[in-house]
Amino acid sequence: MATRPNIAAQLLDRNRTQHPDKAAYLCGDDVLTHQALAADAARFANLLRARGVRPGDRVVLCLPDSFGAVKAFLGAMLLSACPTPVHAQLSPDDLKFVLQDCEAAALIAPEDSPAMEVARTVPGLRLALPCSMDGPWGLSGFSSECDAEAPQPEAPGFMLYSSGSTGRPKGVPHAQEDLLEPTRGWATEILGVGPRDVLFSASKLSFAYGLICSVSLPLAAGATAVLLSEKPGPVELFTAIVRHRPTLFFCVPTLYAMLLRAYDPGQGDDLSSLRLCYSAGEALPEGLCREWTRATGLELLDGIGSTEAFNLFLSNRPGAVRCGASGTPVPGFTVRIVDDAGADAPDGVPGELLIQGPGICRAYWKRPDKTAETMLPDGWLRTGDVYVREDGVYSHRGRKDDMLKVGAHFVSPVQVEEALRTHPAVLDCAVAALAVDGLVRPCAHVVPRPGFAADPQLAQDILRHARGLLPPQQCPVRVRFLDELPKTPTGKVQRFRLRQP
């Protein structure tokens, strides 16, 4: 059998040869050229090899987005080890779980970080290497050239942990080649990413969306990417946009809402470098999509992907945005909407979205139970998302687990939330089940806009507003005011935490 090419070597060598001095990454005041990236990734592969890490070994990266994180990811790939980035702020308990679950050979983390403490409690871990923002320690003693290893037939090329909405994270292994799948249909045919683009993702490298937008897309296009090491808030994001003048911006709805509230072009929030804004991670509310474009003059494209797909499979198109919808299938993907019996749902009838396409993970890491539930033997992947198709366009109705059965009706929390958001006092909201005399009823959990008193009168007004817009089974029976909604580190609302059975 022919050996498979090493994808990291392919990307790094091509960029180093074609434009060695071009910026591969920008972070704060620092620039990392393609040449320097390729050299340090090779040094890191040589270091890992010298420290006993072998092809196929899992190398967990618990790092802020930084040059160091990208060098470590690509260096581990050059060795055909399995880089496994996790969120830099992962709790010690979850990090320990991941290190044990994936039987990590090595952990790369900042010196003096809680992660290094965790490393001491995991007996099987062979190497815990400190890493600065610029790169793993000790690179200078190693050669900037390395013999890349061919990917191992059965070993994962890289792995991400999917936070899911409940329970422990699951390892989602991918082949090295999967890194390039989003660069085809989605990036090339829809976004038109090219070498002159500067990409900026507010989502971190440990989230598939961030890894795609900050590693796969820029390296495959020979473009430049901006990295933000801090937690992304409006100040950090506007500052980075003004300083680096990206052309493409990738973010999640929660952050778009925060950016919109803070946006003040008179105070220097200059977005004129952007040709396109993209939203994924969870469905983009229709009102937010319209309001963003009205305020900034920029199109905001919504799409949906998953860690399992390591890609976006539904997307809006530039010039044809449908606010409130995820768009149409990305080239390369086939999608179906099915009812509970697995039969195709007609247009206009909601059901679960199944997808097929290249690069989809075929089994969770050591989780045959979850694999059997999600990855069907005929090749379809169950997304767990409820969708409806109208005129060929797909609209999200919520997670299957979040649907409410109210009497004989299925109620989509997303539709109720869209209606609630049209009330002037509602800043953010989520709808979840509340048991009233043993019956399931929708309850609205509302974050009020500053200046509105969270009192019974406002609650009554919001309920009245909803009754004017929604059929009876969708109307919330109660409003609970919260300071903020529970969300995953990637910005998805955790409605299950709001259920009151």
Ligand code: 3SK
């Ligand atoms: O959640 C999403 O929409 C997403 C998008 C792209 C890649 C990965 C994910 C999870």
